[in-house]
Amino acid sequence: MAIGNDLKLIEMLRIFMRVSMSRLDLSSVHVFLFCDSAGVPTFADFSGKSLVVKHCLSIPRQYLGAPWAECLMLQTMVAQHLESKSLSSTVALNNKTYHCFSLPAHGVIVFEGIYELDPVIQKSLDPIFKKLSLSCYACIAHESLLKEMAARHLAEKTIAHQAAHDELTQLANRRKLTERLEESLVHCRHYQKYGALLFIDLNQFKSINDVMGHDVGDKILQEVAQRLLSITRSKDTVARFGGDEFVILLPDLGRNREEAELIVCGTAARIHDAVEVTFDLTGVGYNISCSMGYEIFPNLDESYSDIIKNADLAMYEAKAMRQRVALAYHPDMSEKHNTRLAYASDLKAAIKNNEFELYYQPQFNRAHEIIGAEALLRWHNPKYQFESPAVYIPIAEDSDLILDIGDWVLNEACKHLKVLQAQGLLEGFKKLSINVSGKQLTQQDFFARICQALAVTDAPPQNLAIEITENVLVSGINQAMTLMSDLQAIGVECSIDDFGTGYSSLAYLKRFPAHMIKIDRSFVRDIHSDAESRSIARMIIALGNNLDMEILAEGVESREELACLQELGCQQYQGYYFSRPVPFTNLLAMLHQPQVEEVE
Amino acid sequence: MALVIQNNNIYASPPVWLDTEGTDEQLGLALELLVAQGANSVLVFACSNNKHSADRLRSLLGACPVPVFGGIFPGIFFEGKCIDRGSLLIGFPFAVQVDVYDDLSRAKLSIENPAWQDGDKVGCAADLMVFVDAMAKTTEAFINTLYETIGGGSHVIGGGAGSIDFIQRPCLFTRAGLLQDAALVVKLPIPMRCAVDHGWEVLDGPYLVTEAKGTRVKTIDYLPAFQVYRDSIERVTGNQFNKNNFFEISKNFPLGIVGINEDIMVRDPIQRIKNELVCVGCVPANTMIYILQGRRKFIVEAAFLAGEQSGLKLQQLSHKPLGMALAFDCISRSLYLGGDFSDELLALSSGVGEGKTIVGVLSIGEITNTARGTINLLNKSIVVGQL
Numbered sequence: 001m002a003i004g005n006d007l008k009l010i011e012m013l014r015i016f017m018r019v020s021m022s023r024l025d026l027s028s029v030h031v032f033l034f035c036d037s038a039g040v041p042t043f044a045d046f047s048g049k050s051l052v053v054k055h056c057l058s059i060p061r062q063y064l065g066a067p068w069a070e071c072l073m074l075q076t077m078v079a080q081h082l083e084s085k086s087l088s089s090t091v092a093l094n095n096k097t098y099h100c101f102s103l104p105a106h107g108v109i110v111f112e113g114i115y116e117l118d119p120v121i122q123k124s125l126d127p128i129f130k131k132l133s134l135s136c137y138a139c140i141a142h143e144s145l146l147k148e149m150a151a152r153h154l155a156e157k158t159i160a161h162q163a164a165h166d167e168l169t170q171l172a173n174r175r176k177l178t179e180r181l182e183e184s185l186v187h188c189r190h191y192q193k194y195g196a197l198l199f200i201d202l203n204q205f206k207s208i209n210d211v212m213g214h215d216v217g218d219k220i221l222q223e224v225a226q227r228l229l230s231i232t233r234s235k236d237t238v239a240r241f242g243g244d245e246f247v248i249l250l251p252d253l254g255r256n257r258e259e260a261e262l263i264v265c266g267t268a269a270r271i272h273d274a275v276e277v278t279f280d281l282t283g284v285g286y287n288i289s290c291s292m293g294y295e296i297f298p299n300l301d302e303s304y305s306d307i308i309k310n311a312d313l314a315m316y317e318a319k320a321m322r323q324r325v326a327l328a329y330h331p332d333m334s335e336k337h338n339t340r341l342a343y344a345s346d347l348k349a350a351i352k353n354n355e356f357e358l359y360y361q362p363q364f365n366r367a368h369e370i371i372g373a374e375a376l377l378r379w380h381n382p383k384y385q386f387e388s389p390a391v392y393i394p395i396a397e398d399s400d401l402i403l404d405i406g407d408w409v410l411n412e413a414c415k416h417l418k419v420l421q422a423q424g425l426l427e428g429f430k431k432l433s434i435n436v437s438g439k440q441l442t443q444q445d446f447f448a449r450i451c452q453a454l455a456v457t458d459a460p461p462q463n464l465a466i467e468i469t470e471n472v473l474v475s476g477i478n479q480a481m482t483l484m485s486d487l488q489a490i491g492v493e494c495s496i497d498d499f500g501t502g503y504s505s506l507a508y509l510k511r512f513p514a515h516m517i518k519i520d521r522s523f524v525r526d527i528h529s530d531a532e533s534r535s536i537a538r539m540i541i542a543l544g545n546n547l548d549m550e551i552l553a554e555g556v557e558s559r560e561e562l563a564c565l566q567e568l569g570c571q572q573y574q575g576y577y578f579s580r581p582v583p584f585t586n587l588l589a590m591l592h593q594p595q596v597e598e599v600e
Numbered sequence: 601m602a603l604v605i606q607n608n609n610i611y612a613s614p615p616v617w618l619d620t621e622g623t624d625e626q627l628g629l630a631l632e633l634l635v636a637q638g639a640n641s642v643l644v645f646a647c648s649n650n651k652h653s654a655d656r657l658r659s660l661l662g663a664c665p666v667p668v669f670g671g672i673f674p675g676i677f678f679e680g681k682c683i684d685r686g687s688l689l690i691g692f693p694f695a696v697q698v699d700v701y702d703d704l705s706r707a708k709l710s711i712e713n714p715a716w717q718d719g720d721k722v723g724c725a726a727d728l729m730v731f732v733d734a735m736a737k738t739t740e741a742f743i744n745t746l747y748e749t750i751g752g753g754s755h756v757i758g759g760g761a762g763s764i765d766f767i768q769r770p771c772l773f774t775r776a777g778l779l780q781d782a783a784l785v786v787k788l789p790i791p792m793r794c795a796v797d798h799g800w801e802v803l804d805g806p807y808l809v810t811e812a813k814g815t816r817v818k819t820i821d822y823l824p825a826f827q828v829y830r831d832s833i834e835r836v837t838g839n840q841f842n843k844n845n846f847f848e849i850s851k852n853f854p855l856g857i858v859g860i861n862e863d864i865m866v867r868d869p870i871q872r873i874k875n876e877l878v879c880v881g882c883v884p885a886n887t888m889i890y891i892l893q894g895r896r897k898f899i900v901e902a903a904f905l906a907g908e909q910s911g912l913k914l915q916q917l918s919h920k921p922l923g924m925a926l927a928f929d930c931i932s933r934s935l936y937l938g939g940d941f942s943d944e945l946l947a948l949s950s951g952v953g954e955g956k957t958i959v960g961v962l963s964i965g966e967i968t969n970t971a972r973g974t975i976n977l978l979n980k981s982i983v984v985g986q987l
Contacts, residue, residue: 060751
């Protein structure tokens, strides 16, 4: 009887069972095999592993509509045969004869027929069943090997996929993008064709992560990925470069540069449209935009990393413009970038060389008495001495130098506060304020640093105030609220700076433990002649009064502005009308005077 | 057209309409009349010489409100007469479930195929009528898969439909029209009992089939199959093969596959291709075969025995029978007996006994279950089912 050479266990058994039925005039054939705890056929190797005998295959599948696999009579017969430990056993039941034969180390095969098999035939089957057992062993080993190979292949595939794809979005990752870009660069150079790389950065994405949590942020990133895939060609590569940065490689844009430029611009427009569609996540809509820069390649000896860097720079410029544009890279951008890098390097040296000094702009009440001062940074460097902080503070922010500078400001201000206290000048002088950047707020130990500065200098906490701009507050609400509460607990108060320029929710404003709102100078300038500014200022003052917060107007430069503010009910002021920022020694001198002269 | 059987009670004896013209119109009219008489399903036996239009039949059969099943065969017989033009329509008082398996030649005939996993098709136990397109290339594989799927315990009767020019045409009746390259499995709601016989005797052998593939026997006793077959027949009977008379001789000397219990299953060698014998039905390698011969007396007696045995089996049941016998008689037996075929029908009638309606077809391959339960495709045999 043929066993066949199929290496699939079930197929091999099926062939053998069919031949057995035909040759031995059987009604049905059933195979029960030893299985492991997972139900997978295995073999008894006397290692003591726990095996159960399970129904494997019946031909035919059923009898009078009842599946043989569930036939209790058959299962009992097999169990009794195994208990008997004999090679074969015969049972006559319901005008049928059942022959059970052991498959050494593998299980039992049952032949059902209407006649009992001749003992000579039964005997002649012994070597066949031994051979069948060997075939079972070979099939099980083969299938196990196949499973292992499949698992390994899957694992390798998974690893290869993971190595080349971003886990969150399943887009190509930086590595794969780099490979594709290198290939494309070679291709374009060889065939004198153009390609392009678009660098995309989502605007204000950090706010969504901070306010709504990373779950929402992740869903938006996934959705952005899908949208970018949907508007690109199959040969393009859409990659997640990191965080909220995406890169699209357009590898084959033909031989005409103008046409290539048109395709890139078209793609950029589609990207803007796609990203700006409201993200509807569980009923809540989120709107975001993106900034984009790109470079068309190849250009001279440019490498793939140059292309990515240049597109990134162009994106950075586009972001700074705050417009809905995709900027093409221009070498000027690199120059500007290099200048910024040099600036950052000089800033770093400035801390080390003690080139910074704190100036203070005094703050006044309605009676023109100094009630506080805001600390402002000045840089004594021959190269930059006329440079406004508005130029170098953003550079410091970008390079994380702001953290070192912030620490320096905090400690220096605390030292000055201690001097004021030592000179008995804190009676009418209520607060010395310092500005805090968004990055400082994200420092886990920022509160501890403030406490440490106060402790080291022994400055009075109740005379220190922290100014946080409305925009920084909005982008880091949770950290800001925690910090403000902690500071309030030790007596340090907080002001909301540049109020009116951000988009803070009134609900949140109510929960901020701030003691003061500072009206942004943009609403103070020409307030006496600008009805719109006046309305906004009136609203802010009313808001402050309702929330029991003090109101201070920044940038007061004229008597008319002051008069208008006084008429609106604002009681505290700061600006050139009263005093420019002055060195600490000058502030001391001013505080020793009982009253300032009104500026004409 | 004539209503040839009609009792007042359809449950006592199903009405049978005989149309000797073999036209669509007559067949459609008979269908309508049977439904009007209360038939809940209709069995149609038609002759391959009829002039049927597949389009016309599609609309006629589609309009029938009850299941229709059956086939087109080389000949049909009724009341001892065999005709090669016309139709027999039998109206049953019960409804039947007709399962259609189409595209047989291209279908993956495996128990693992989803088409064979349909619980409604294969799940319940019932006695079956099976009709297959005899020209489908996988008829025997279908029969084997059917058994592997539904299992033993069912009593099965059926046969291969088609015509003896061996050109494949639509030949199976369903409500969807005439089908080809298909099979019908009809589940009966009442019990049926079957018997089979052939009457062929051992002439020479045994021989061992040493190489075979499907229906082609390549070597016997390690020699070219045709050479062994030819030498045996020429030596024992004196017949002489030439280039043109293979089937003329071979139809009288089929092969017989010997089972372990010495039952013989007949295989009809219908063609010689070079030195290979092509049979109707598979001949597996390593099987023991004999060359068989026919004697008219025993061939005819086989029909009697099949009729008698099926009746005896039915008598063992407690239910009231319908009084009907269905016969699938191999066309090659009719060819072999020639003018004496009426003797076979007489013997069949005698075996079945009086008072029963006998309808039958000349089939191309017969289907029935063996005593051990398996369903087999047979050659040169007569299968009788009584219900």
